Amino acid sequence: MYNYFFWHYTDGTREYLEIWRNYLRFFWRFFSVKLLLKTLFWPWRRDVTRHGRGFDPQEFLQVAAFNLISRFMGALVKLVTVAFCFLTELLIFILGLIFFGVWLLLPVVVLAFLLLGVRSLFVSSFFSALICFVLSGLLFWLPGLFYSISQKKFPSELSLAEMMKGGWFNLVWVRVGVDPERGRTVNSDELPNLLKEKDITEDEFNHVVSWVARQYEEKERKKRFWREENLLAKRGIGQDWIYGYSVHLDEVSKELNFIRGKEYHLIGREKEAEAIERVLARSEENNVLIVGEPGVGKKTIIKKFAKLIYDGHALPALSYKRALELDMGALMAGSANVSEMEARLRMVLDEATMAGNIILVIDNFNNYVGSQTGVGKIDISGALMPYLASRHIQVIGITTYDGLHKKIEAVPGLLKYFEKVEIKELEDDKMLLVLEDVVSSMEQRTAIRVTYRALKEIISKSGQYFADIAMPERAVDLLDEAFIYAASKTADKIIESRHVDVIISQKTEIPVGEVAMAEREKLSRLEDILHQRVINQEEAVKSIASAMRRSRMGVAEKKRPIGSFLFMGPTGVGKTETAKALAEAYFGKEERMIRLDMSEYQNLYDINRLIGSSEEELGSLSTAVRETPFSLVLFDEIEKAHPNILNLFLQVLDEGWLTDFAGRKVSFRNTIIIATSNAGAELIREMVGQGLNLTAEKERLLDFLQSNNIFKPEFMNRFDRVTIFHPLSKEHLMKIAGLMLGGLNKRLAEQKIAVVITEPLLEKVVELGYDPQYGARPMRRVIQDKIEDLISRKILDGSLQKGQSIEIKPEEI
Incomplete structure (x- = not known):
């Protein structure tokens, strides 16, 4: 009781006076008194009429009368509003003064009723005592409630041991992957052992505590509606009265200052927001062009900035501004032709200029300036530029780097009206804060929680597997998919790293996460x-398998391709077959191989065929990898490509990406790159003929390639491994022939026919098909022309039926 009395006459009294002051300030700001008095005799909503050229007394009197009425009506409405505010303030002041007296006497009155109740209990009747106790309880209820609220500390004011006792701390245990039931039994001394057991670092735990505590404290502060920051966040009345109407503009635009149900927090974008605010606050040259890759959050920054204006936290020059996103589709939909559309655009721009407080936001600005072709694209630069010089209207254009360079810079004089603000991708630490911010709304929607490790997995894996989409969009999209997957495909109520890995595996069709x-x-x-498909070539198979294991176990460098190999050797020794076998083994199917015959890229201008030259002529390499990012890329006979094209591949091999014709990055970090070359084949045959060990003599071959300017050292050094493929012996050729005939049997299995593979048959195929110049490749033609043809003829003449096997004698082919 003593603690309460002490609080009541110290901190409690201070809080009462603070609440009283907050409401007096709130109504003064809510009714916009200062603004309305300052603009008391301004025309109502800037509704004025201007007379034409020359002097016509009748027109002059009509215009003057209308403008006078507009000012009078505006002044009347504003005076009534200000008067009502003064009455409200007077009422608040009087009521506050009365309740202040009550507040000071309240503890004495409550104590008096308690003592009177005790006395009545012994002297008078029980009913009288009960009335006294009830009255004291009723009188004490409200101050007692405030007392209990004021004594409740925010997490930022507590020690870790104190925080662990709070009910909200259960969410911390969920976030770190600990059962809350067990977490509640752990004290601060036992915590290090629990974290060690769950493989949770102290930094991770502290980060999660900070995350949950921050969000909990934000909610708790908002519940205290009487606090100044909560009261002043409510938008007042009368702020739009000093600006003009925008009826037609409102029909083709969307308000960004306040979107119900949306709360945007500005994370990691403070510098960009300050730059935008600084430009818009200028009196001249105050238009902004926001430039960034798709997905970096350009529009989110604008929405948050518009909310800051709405809440009154922007610079004074931007107070009462409205950010409206122009819907170009709606503007064009109501127009029969370009001329009519431009007329409608000028009408809404005139309206925005007359209003005087409009910031017009145009998304995909590059689609509406310069020479345009295609549906939904039009050039508005001619109609727009006269308005860009006006200080009564401001424009924020949103575009990409590609749109900036191709369209906007191509319009003479357009860029001089804009200040460019670039938006880059967020770093991983900032991205984590973004996900922590957006996860709350997703959890409320699905009643599913997400762990800290799952968010870290999303950031890491989205960057690794979906690098063609910028942060934060790629991470937020993956997080959203994780909630949808958990809600629709599982009964789990907590999203963990394994759920993220399952989604990525389904999207990429490659194994991700824990190795089963x-x-x-x-x-x-x-x-x-x-080796089931590749005969001999031990060095190549071993190096490939080693690289694949390193990649899958997370040991390899993640900012390069999964693996890159240069296969050297004569034609027909299995270089291409090895690539096919690897595509099937790692990506699940042979069709995941992108094959480019580099003999078709021998000229310098062929670079355009690889990376594209226009929207109509896309690059064969850039497009294929963008459409199938999880694939094996085979550069066949790479020595035949132009030297400048080989230089293009240096960045691909070293950093895992290249830039296409439009300046867009194409990621190769989820590809396996194999280049094959026949260069030095004669030298290889010569070394084999001399009985030399090719692996030991590799340096001799590499020196030959460099001295003959076939490959530069920096090109060969970019590969993970340069492998020499050995010429095939007769024994190897027999095994290859067996594999080819086995493939034929698989095709014949549908007709229930099989070829009996005998050693004499294999020897005959090798005899007919082996060519020292082309290796084992001609054997496939022998099987096609001789064996397959023989089987076809036997099926036609009826000598070979379904369910039968055929033994082909060498002399038959």
Whole structure:
């Protein structure tokens, strides 16, 4: 009781006076008194009439009368509003004064009723005592409620041990992946052992505590509606009366200052927001062009900035401004032709100029300036530029770097009206804060929680597997998909890293996350799996398998391709077949291989065929990798490509990306790159003929390639491994022939026919098909022309029926 009395006459009294003051300030600001008095005799909503040229007394009197009425009506409405505000303030002041007296006497009155109740209990009747106790309780209820609220500390005012006792701390345990039931039994001394057991670092735990505490404290502060920041956040009345009407503009635009149900927090974009605010606050040259890649959050920054204006937290020069996003589709939809559309545009721009407080936002600005072709594109630069010089209207254009360079810079004189503000991708630490900010609304929508490790996994894996989409969009989209997956495909109420990995695996069709036992066994046996299709070539198979294991186990460099190999050797020794086998083993199917015959890119201008030259002529390489980012890219006979094209591949091999014709990055970080070359084939045959070990003599071959200017050292050094493919012996050729005939049997299986593979048949195929110049490749033609043709003829004449096997004798082919 003593603590309450002490609080009541110290902190409690101070809080009462603060609340009283807050409401007096709130109504003064809510009714916009200062603004209305300052603009008391301004025309109502800037509604004025101007007379034409020359002097016509009748017209002059009509215009003067209308403008006088407009000013009189405006002044009358404003005076009534100000008068009502003064009455409200007087009422608040009187009521506050009365309740202040009551507040000071309240503890004495409550104590008096309590003592009277006790006395009545012993002297008078129980009913009288009950009345006294009830009255004292009723009188004490409101101050007691305020007392309990004021004694409740925010997390930022508590120690960790104190925070762990709060009910809200259960969410911390969920975020770090600990059962809340167990978490509640742990004290601060036992915490390090629990974190060690769950493999949670102290920094991770502290970050999660900060995250949950920050959001909890924000909610709790908003509940105290009487606080000044909560009261002053409410938009007042009368602020639009000093600006003009925008009826037609409102029909083709969307208000950005206040979007109900949306709360945008500005995270990691403070410098960009300050730059935008500084430009818009100028008296001249105050238009902004926001430039950034799709997905970096250009529009989100504008929405947050518009909300700052709405809440009164922007610079004074921007007070009462309205940010409206122009809907160009709606503007064009009501127009029969370009001339009519331009007339409608000028009408809404005139309206915005007359209003005097409009910031017009145009998304995809590059689609509406310069020479345009296509649906939904039009050139408005001619109609827009006269308004850009006006200080009564401001424009924010949103575009990409591609749109800036191709369209906007191509319009003479347009850029001089804009200040460019560039928006870059967020760093991972800022991205984590963004996800923590947006996750609350998703959790409320689905009643599913997400762990801290899942958010970290989203940031890491979205950057690794979806690098063609900018942050934060790629991470937010993946987070949204994780909630949808957990809600629709599982009964889980907590999203963990494994859920994120499942989604990525489904989208990419490659294994992600923890290595299952079956996959672990497959990785361990990868050499054997590849050898089922690749005969001999131990060095190549071993280096490929090693690179794949490093990549899958997360040991390899993530900012480069999964693996890059240069296969050297004569034609027909299995270089291309090895690439096909790897595509099937790693990506699940052979069709995941992108094959480019580099003999078609021997000229300098062929670079345009690889990376594109226009929207109509897209690049064969850039487009294929963008459409199939998880693939094996095979550059066949790479020595035949123009030297400048080989230089183009340096960045691909070293950094895992290239830039296409439009300046867009194309990621190769989820590809396996294999380049094959026949260069030095004669030298390889010569070394084999001399009985030399090709692996040991690799340096001799590399020196030959460099001295003959076939490949530069910096090009070959970019590959993870340069591998020499050995010429094939007769034994190897027999095995390859067996694989080819096995493939034929798979095709014949639908007709229930099989070829009996005998050693004499294999020897005959090798005899007919092996060519020292072309290796084993002609054997496929022998099987096609001789064996397949023979089988076809036997099926036609009826000598070979379904369900039968055929043994082909060498002399038959």
